[in-house]
Amino acid sequence: MRIYNSLTRRKEEFVPLSANEVKMYACGITVSGDAHIGHAYQALIYDIIRKYLVKKGYAVRYARNYTDVDDKIIARSHETGIPADKYAEMMIERIDGEMRELQVDDPDIWLKATETMDGMIDFISRLIEKGHAYATPEGDVYFAVDSFPGYGKLSGRNLEDARESVRIENEENKRSPLDFALWKSAKPGEPSWESPWGAGRPGWHIECSAMNLKAFGEQIDIHGGGRDLVFPHHENEIAQTEALTGKQFAKYWIHNGLIKVNGQKMSKSLGNSLLLSDLLARYSPEVIKFALLQTNYRGDINVTDSLFPDAEKHLVSFYTVLADAEKAGVPMTGSAPEVDAEFDKAMDDDFNTAKALADLFAVFRESAAALRNGDLARADALLGQVKKTYSLLGLFRTPPADFLARAAKEKSSDIPAEVVALAERRAAAKREKDWATADALRAEITAAGYAVKDSRDGYTLEKLPG
Numbered sequence: 001m002r003i004y005n006s007l008t009r010r011k012e013e014f015v016p017l018s019a020n021e022v023k024m025y026a027c028g029i030t031v032s033g034d035a036h037i038g039h040a041y042q043a044l045i046y047d048i049i050r051k052y053l054v055k056k057g058y059a060v061r062y063a064r065n066y067t068d069v070d071d072k073i074i075a076r077s078h079e080t081g082i083p084a085d086k087y088a089e090m091m092i093e094r095i096d097g098e099m100r101e102l103q104v105d106d107p108d109i110w111l112k113a114t115e116t117m118d119g120m121i122d123f124i125s126r127l128i129e130k131g132h133a134y135a136t137p138e139g140d141v142y143f144a145v146d147s148f149p150g151y152g153k154l155s156g157r158n159l160e161d162a163r164e165s166v167r168i169e170n171e172e173n174k175r176s177p178l179d180f181a182l183w184k185s186a187k188p189g190e191p192s193w194e195s196p197w198g199a200g201r202p203g204w205h206i207e208c209s210a211m212n213l214k215a216f217g218e219q220i221d222i223h224g225g226g227r228d229l230v231f232p233h234h235e236n237e238i239a240q241t242e243a244l245t246g247k248q249f250a251k252y253w254i255h256n257g258l259i260k261v262n263g264q265k266m267s268k269s270l271g272n273s274l275l276l277s278d279l280l281a282r283y284s285p286e287v288i289k290f291a292l293l294q295t296n297y298r299g300d301i302n303v304t305d306s307l308f309p310d311a312e313k314h315l316v317s318f319y320t321v322l323a324d325a326e327k328a329g330v331p332m333t334g335s336a337p338e339v340d341a342e343f344d345k346a347m348d349d350d351f352n353t354a355k356a357l358a359d360l361f362a363v364f365r366e367s368a369a370a371l372r373n374g375d376l377a378r379a380d381a382l383l384g385q386v387k388k389t390y391s392l393l394g395l396f397r398t399p400p401a402d403f404l405a406r407a408a409k410e411k412s413s414d415i416p417a418e419v420v421a422l423a424e425r426r427a428a429a430k431r432e433k434d435w436a437t438a439d440a441l442r443a444e445i446t447a448a449g450y451a452v453k454d455s456r457d458g459y460t461l462e463k464l465p466g
Helices: 037-055 071-080 084-101 117-129 159-165 204-216 227-245 276-282 285-293 307-327 337-348 353-372 376-393 400-411 417-431 435-447
Strands: 002-005 010-013 021-030 059-067 109-112 133-135 141-143 180-185 200-202 220-226 250-256 259-261 301-303 450-455 458-463
Touching: 002 250, 021 037, 021 204, 037 059, 037 084, 037 220, 037 250, 037 259, 037 276, 037 285, 037 376, 059 204, 071 084, 084 276, 109 204, 117 133, 117 141, 117 180, 117 200, 117 204, 117 227, 141 227, 180 204, 180 227, 200 204, 204 220, 204 227, 220 227, 227 250, 276 285, 285 307, 285 353, 301 307, 307 353, 307 376, 307 400, 307 417, 337 353, 337 376, 353 376, 400 417, 417 435, 417 450, 417 458, 435 450
Parallel strands: 021 059, 021 220, 059 109, 220 250, 259 301
Antiparallel strands: 002 010, 133 141, 141 180, 180 200, 450 458
16 A cells, blocks of 8 residues: 655555554644534545555554634634633534534544643643753743754755745744744733743644644654645644654655635635535535545545536436345345455555546446346445445445435425436436437336436426426
8 A cells, every 4th residue: 555645755655653553643623613624524534544544454543633722712712702612612512513424433532732731731841851942031932943953854845945934923032933832821811721931822733742642652653634734733743743752753644635616725715615514404425525535635626516416416326226226126235356456456546535436437337237137146246345345435325215315305305306216217328328228217207297308417307387
């Protein structure tokens, strides 16, 4: 199995630090607002990576965090009048519920910044002792970037480039503009904790390092997160952790791509954020997953008006074959090792879900042909294996009738699920150039009181008058 390592900028054979054990951490959500599609995508990707590593036989310990103390959370606390700790708890409960509705499994270890405070203070104290950090008279503590020669190895920036790109704030007691906050002195109206440097709260970067140390010790195999975290967050994590331990922090760094909406970066300021709750109200978890996993995880996803409807259309065609198999009495419990082998081949190449999903079309075409030709044993083998293998991606877990009924309701609450199923079977027959079956299905649709009209994008169904 080969994975792309952002640290070395190439695909590498995956060899964990300790035999068949994998320690894996992914940066989680800062709970200053509702979860959006980007949060969902990141959680989905690392959940799938964890599950595939388990499939490969590794004993995986996977941790994610919630950043529950932060400038943005404090600002939202002031806006809402809810104490910061209560606001964070409220958002964590809401986001947890939405992730479970998306059918993303919990990590093995949940970490919260506020529950790691003693570890952070100890971490910072030891950095000061080693000469890698310094306290100011005001009670702030900064990491001395110049004290760590390897700074920039993840992002590829040298110190001069980094100095030019980092935002310089008016902090007179910093020795260098690149030095970053490990501890921030208390301000009126903000949550704070006692420390050797006075009351205050941690900086963002130290939180992940201290939580990793708490969960796993000095080294981990995989550290994941969004590509936007490479600099400065992950660069700073490496600097402070390796300065403390003298060991390589993470062997493999994995970064997922970002979400765009109609070609533009998704952001609150542009008003184009897509909330996870809104997506779940409109589409099933499987549709959302299929749409997002069609792109290799390192690439950006461009959300257009057609992304989710097209994903739903593909899944309806697949589920129509599953429904036909059910009606034919096919148990769909068989095995087709070649299907699983092709899936593993795709996933072994840097978790290539895009290739794994593309392979489905040929498998379902063959399955549909086997059903038409009465080869129920072959249909059972193919569909049984698809259900087992692709369950790892969260697909084909729903009873076919239930999935098709929901899809029909989403498409038009006035069109019965059985009519939509007929239309989907007709569309599949047309793709196979089985014109006789397509014509027969059109007649059934007409007899049910509906007209099917073909278009370049597929078809539409309309109720016949009378």
